Amino acid sequence: MIFEHSDETRTWIARVQRFMDEHIYPNDELYHRQEREGDRWKAVPIVDELKAKARAEGLWNLFMPPHSGHVHVDDTFEFEGVQLSNLQFAAVAEILGKVGWASEVFNCSAPDTGNMEVLMRYGTRAQKDRYLRPLMRGETRSSFLMTEPAVASSDASNIETRIERDGDHYVINGRKWFSSGAGHPRCDVYIVMGKTDPTAGPYNQQSMILVDPKTPGITVERMLPVFGYEHEAHGGHAQVLLENVRVPAGNILLGEGRGFEIAQGRLGPGRIHHCMRIIGACEVALEMMCRRLLSRVAFGKAIAEHSVWEQRIAEARIDIEMCRLLCLKAAYMMDVAGNKSARAEIAMIKVAAPRIACKVIDDAIQAHGGAGVTADFGLAELYANNRIHRITDGPDEVHARTVARLELRKYANAAPGQAA
Structure with missing residues (x-):
């Protein structure tokens, strides 16, 4: 392994550092003031303003590594971002990590990064058009619903949420928590993990499905503070109840048993x-x-x-x-x-x-x-x-x-x- 960054990587480091110096650090106080003002659960205005600047400068979706099968939606949008390698992004992400809210400005914040990669790797074209496109444009946010309060979720085979086929739909029942991002007003999709076949092998019981947060039967029961901090601007961490939530069968990711x-x-x-x-x-x-x-x-x-x-x-x-x-x-x-x-x-x-x-x-x-x-x-x-x-x-x-x-x-x- 060569420890010295390549010329290309140094260029990206310089571009990101320049943006941080010109736009992120000078607006840190403003961010925290806007975060405290008005509705607690909101998009912070300065973040939206700087997101537009970052995207205009091409400092956008830096986390998405190259994938096979380059996909174009239209002349102005690519699913794959700028295609930094993981090694290149490591150097950039360290810089972003110095300010807690910086990653969102570059559309590189969790849980959206992982969810975008899921949609990129495993989503159908229809799923990408509906959910991935607005996520990668920074217009929406997302949440990943895996952990459950009633079981030791460190062993994911314990997860009890059921995803049952009913004609052209799946019906979901279960309770999730620490669903990061679910409290954001722009959260547009949940990726939910649950069991479609409890009789299958331990690693073939689970599936993942895309769920619109506005679907009937979904209740955000409470937001979970972390040492007293609720992380409102980032969408917080929600406890979510799903009761007979009906989702189109076409929302299943990759197929049953692939969770x-x-x-x-x-x-x-x-x-x-x-x-x-x-x-x-x-x-x-x-x-x-x-x-x-x-x-x-x-x-x-x-x-x-x-x-x-x-x-x-x-x-x-x-x-x-x-x-x-x-x-x-x-x-x-x-x-x-x-x-x-x-x-x-x-x-x-x-x-x-x-x-x-x-x-x-x-x-x-x-x-x-x-x-x-x-x-x-x-x-x-x-x-x-x-x-x-x-x-x-x-x-x-x-x-x-x-x-x-x-x-x-x-x-x-x-x-x-x-x-x-």
């Missing part, structure tokens, strides 16, 4: 996108920690000069560099060998990045003393936004299990005491 296949195709890229952004958040926390420690004096010298803080700063820099390299390796493996071959690398970075973020942000909070746990510096929210990633897209324990099993498999057939 696990789709989930693996969706979650691999989604997991690493989170990790790319997390590295940017770590850099922000480390910078804030250093600036605070240099600006305060205790016991006759700058706090930064006390050995305990020198140790914490050094560990933070070491951890971030290790994390970045592992993330780049995972992205590289996805590009050159495919998502399946990068399974171990994706699992490793999915464990490492959120853990390191929690540690670095926690140290930054400690450096700010009492101010760190207030809303004044944004560190409490930064911690909340990143702590959740130890659970989203599969908890640490599941990914560690994957890594362990892949490691043990290397030696399973070796004689006792022998190297494989």
Whole structure:
């Protein structure tokens, strides 16, 4: 693997950084003011304004990697975006991750990125025209309904929501939660995972289907706060009840029993996108920690000069560099060998990045003393936004299990005491 970015990648980095410097950072205060004004569940005006600028500059749908079968809808729209590789997008996503709302400006925010990839990879032409086109134009938002409150959803075979065929329709019954984005006023589609055949093999029972949020029988029961933050501008995290929800049979994705296949195709890229952004958040926390420690004096010298803080700063820099390299390796493996071959690398970075973020942000909070746990510096929210990633897209324990099993498999057939 060559660690130096290509000339093309450096060009994209420069273009995105320039946009951040000219439009995102100067409008951060305005964003938070508009976020607090009026209706809590809304599209923030400055985001819409900057989305138009980003799209006009070609900084749009950067996350979508190249796919076979280039598809055109009309002269001005392509399903595939600018086709950065995963490795290229890793460098860009780190920059976006430094400001919590920046990704949406470039139409690169979760859960829409994963949902767009699902529609791109597995959707029919009709499904793409109806749902993917407006998503990739940034006109709508989406939600992914997989996790359920009544079961341990870390094992997706436990999911109980039923999707039953009834003539030309499917009827859906179940309760989902942590349905990110479902509270956004522009949410236009749910991708729902449930069982179509409970008698099939454990990995052939599940299917995914596209559901219009306005369909009768859908109730958003409540919005779930994360450490007290509801993430209104991002659409929050909803608990959704589906009671006899009738959906046209043509809304099934790929076919019955293909839910696990789709989930693996969706979650691999989604997991690493989170990790790319997390590295940017770590850099922000480390910078804030250093600036605070240099600006305060205790016991006759700058706090930064006390050995305990020198140790914490050094560990933070070491951890971030290790994390970045592992993330780049995972992205590289996805590009050159495919998502399946990068399974171990994706699992490793999915464990490492959120853990390191929690540690670095926690140290930054400690450096700010009492101010760190207030809303004044944004560190409490930064911690909340990143702590959740130890659970989203599969908890640490599941990914560690994957890594362990892949490691043990290397030696399973070796004689006792022998190297494989």
